[in-house]
Amino acid sequence: MFINPISYPGNKNKLLSQITAEIPHETEVFVDIFCGSGVVGVNSPAKNIILNDISKQALELLNFFYTENFENIVSKIEDIINKYQLTYTRQQPKGFYIEYNHEGLSKYNKEAYNELKKDYNQDRSVDKLLVLLIYGFNHYIRFNKKGLFNVPVGKVDFSDSIYKALEAFVNHIKTKEICLSNKDFRDETLYADKNALYYFDPPYLITTAPYNQIWTEKEEKELLYILDSLNEQKIKFMLSNVLLSNGKENIMLKEWSKKYLVLPIKRQYRNANYQKINITDTNEVLIKNF
Ligand SMILES: C[S@@+](CC[C@H](N)C(=O)[O-])C[C@H]1O[C@@H](n2cnc3c(N)ncnc32)[C@H](O)[C@@H]1O
Missing domain, CATH: 3.40.50.150 (Vaccinia Virus protein VP39)
Structure with a gap:
């Protein structure tokens, strides 16, 4: 599956x-x-x-998953991670970020995520949306009545498991x-x-x-x-x-x-x-x- x-x-x-x-x-x-x-x-x-x-x-x-190759998708995600300084556990040694049970990585990412959300709402692109969904609460996709993306930061980042699932889905x-x-x-x-x-x-x-x-x-x-x-x-x-x-x-x-x-x-x-x-x-x- x-x-x-x-x-x-x-x-x-x-x-x-x-x-x-x-x-x-x-x-x-x-x-x-x-x-x-x-x-x-x-x-x-x-x-x-x-x-x-x-x-x-x-x-x-x-459409992004269907038409772009996986390497390009990852490189677009990584550009945004680097630009906004979001956490990237895949590229850090285990234990690099201290995660609290109920908060996960949210305290590290809150500010950067909100900045990205603001930018996305002003100038939309599918790669920004994808990163917002990866880092957002429960990966929710939700827009308010004015059409603005309004999900708060979540607990996880572009982890190894998300990377692998994305790779399998995009290839399939x-x-x-x-x-x-x-x-x-x-x-x-x-x-x-x-x-x-x-x-x-x-x-x-x-x-x-x-x-x-x-x-x-x-x-x-x-x-x-x-x-x-x-x-x-x-x-x-x-x-x-x-x-x-x-x-x-x-x-x-x-x-x-x-x-x-x-x-x-x-x-x-x-x-x-x-x-x-x-x-x-x-x-x-x-x-x-x-
Ligand atoms: C229960 S979700 C589908 C979940 C999907 N099977 C999955 O596994 O991800 C219902 C979907 O219906 C879409 N939807 C709501 N109203 C619709 C409409 N009038 N016509 C077509 N799609 C609609 C929503 O955008 C939402 O993606």
């Missing part, structure tokens, strides 16, 4: 094997309508993959025929290929993530309508979602899903204060029509 080290909130990294196991091997075209970090599409067995998302920045990063994405698309999921032109398999991982109505504010019952109903219409045309789809999350139930989805195959997906969630790992009452599912 090839994981995008820029792990968006709601990404499917930990569930990948359960989801990709459901994709038939003979699938030629896989369309990831809400692709985010792109991990599901990129790990699908299909050779031709359409990665679509409404977020321009998500696509900009995927190039083995596929990727078409990047920046459309709203309601755009009919996305559904032109009747033989493709369509995968949907929308924002979830009953959980919280930075992009969930733009997802209401209206969008949810429109999505379910599209899925029914694909089914009527005998076009294959898979939908990731949650039926139950921390006591909240998505009743509309639960009723709708009875027409299709509902597969349980298992994961452990961290609880709200990010300290203990708890198994909550979340009922995560993959719903499919084949």
Whole structure:
């Protein structure tokens, strides 16, 4: 499995094997309508993959990974690390930085990171965004109402593990025929290929993530309508979602899903204060029509 080290909130990294196991091997075209970090599409067995998302920045990063070679990406990251004097544990002996459990490297990087964030918000480039995501809190990609990137500094830097994951992802994405698309999921032109398999991982109505504010019952109903219409045309789809999350139930989805195959997906969630790992009452599912 090839994981995008820029792990968006709601990404499917930990569930990948359960989801990709459901994709038939003979699938030629896989369309990831809400692709985010792109991990599901990129790990699908299909050779031709359409990665679509409404977020321009998500696509900009995927385009960077797809078109630039790994050495160039690293050298652009390193230029920024050097310019802003961010920590770079890969190039220092072990123990060079003193890390406190709850703070990690944040105290070393806070000022430089905020400077980089300010510069990025004034003059955007994909390499600056990538460094902000590597060094930012939980690798979140989040913009405020004015469109400004507003994530605080995180605890980690461009570590060996991020380097290796990035290398594997960047090399693997190039083995596929990727078409990047920046459309709203309601755009009919996305559904032109009747033989493709369509995968949907929308924002979830009953959980919280930075992009969930733009997802209401209206969008949810429109999505379910599209899925029914694909089914009527005998076009294959898979939908990731949650039926139950921390006591909240998505009743509309639960009723709708009875027409299709509902597969349980298992994961452990961290609880709200990010300290203990708890198994909550979340009922995560993959719903499919084949
Ligand atoms: C749950 S995340 C997808 C995560 C992805 N599967 C991954 O593993 O990284 C939902 C995505 O839907 C995108 N999105 C939200 N509203 C959308 C819309 N109207 N049309 C297309 N994409 C949308 C968000 O930008 C976000 O990347």
